Amino acid sequence: MRNLNWNGYFNARDLGGLPTPLSTTGSTVFKRVARGPRREMLTDSGWAEARQWGLSTVVDLRCMHEVGGREGDPVIDNFTHSSLVIVSAPTEDQDNPAFREVCFPILDSPEYWRHNWRILPNLVRETMQAIANAETGVLIHCSAGRDRTGMISALLLGNAGVSPDDVAGDYAESVRAMAGAKTHAPTHDRQASWSVTEADQWIAETASIVREAAANTDAVFDTIGLSQDERSRLRELLTEA
Template identity: 30%
Template sequence: MTVTDIEILPNLRDLGGLPAADGRVTRPGVLYRSALPAPGDTRPTTVDHWPARTVIDLRSPREFAARAHPLQSDDTAVHQISLLSDAEVIAPNQGARLTDIYQGILSNAGERLVEVLQVAATSPGPVLLHCAAGKDRTGVAVALLLRTAGVAPDDIVADYLTTNEHMPAVLARITRFAPELRQTHPHERDLRGAVPDAIEGVLARWEVQQGGVHAWLRAHGATDESIRIWADRFTANA
């Protein structure tokens, strides 16, 4: 990895072009995902529009407060919506399965996932979701937005596993640009990369609920209107 490599935001991709329900496809330029942005990043070439107009930062309050967000500007609004608490982030959870961590997010942060949906549905795009690695918290939130828009589980799992291609760069970036986490990162869960069973468990939990992910969202405070707005915004006829 070169010095230049570490100045490129890793795990950044546009989630457009995925097949959705009823012959539709996700629109490019609406939803991005990435690892942690850093000051001085070079302009990425993997997306057409940069910087994103809206950023949803899924890190914990302590992570978020460590320094000003590098993308915050008059043209980019940053929303902090924590999916794990400070205690959960720094916990010595090397023995915890990623599946259990993801299920804990669904159990403890359902209302915050609804907030992610609301911001994504109503804020200027492109919308960027990120946490520290762009794998676990981002993986769950992205899965929610994709499934809500009708993307099939297999395609969601495939996108999630794409993160494994970027993990060496992701881990190097956390070490360099998140010194407040140097005592706890990389977690063993970071070193394990993206694990299909973990995201499959998330998708299965939504599927077993009568009415699927839309019913799960409504049970945690989402409105039919926000679900419809998001699906209409993010998908188009193929």
């Protein structure tokens, strides 16, 4: 039930259905937040399926130079998503010298997450605020739907009381989904040529980083300056039926 088979789209999942003691239903609530790759991959029928799911707001984590159609993207009707709210909320400033030096070599790894919120806390905070302020039915996406989206999803799920192991499992699904897939990422993506075996080895090597992020969301939110009210709203988004 978590996988979203919107036409033209892959590596897309609902963040609902994961066990948490903080939820009134025992698990995160479906049809509140979804994660995925670049939205330009969706066909007209894919957008229709997303609307049927309940999509109202798209929170785009990419930098502005990454946004827009690319060769091979489907041609869609101009009115297909005209009534949706699309929020630009980049987690990265790729012109920032410190970010470039520290993070560019590891942008396809959760290793860079802690540097992202340390170097650019205001951008990560503004992303979380955009989600907290959005109407229910939010799609969060970046390019591959794996690393930036993985970082924000890990924080959302950890804040909602989902176990670090389950959060790491969610990240692993995206690694497997994107292994060997072209993503139009702004930097070299070594995973674009990986086999399933290489992806599984990577998951084993990096799972502890994802678990640590999920287990320490309050410390991360302290670092970025997210208010207690905003933390509560994000938690309720995924736990209040």
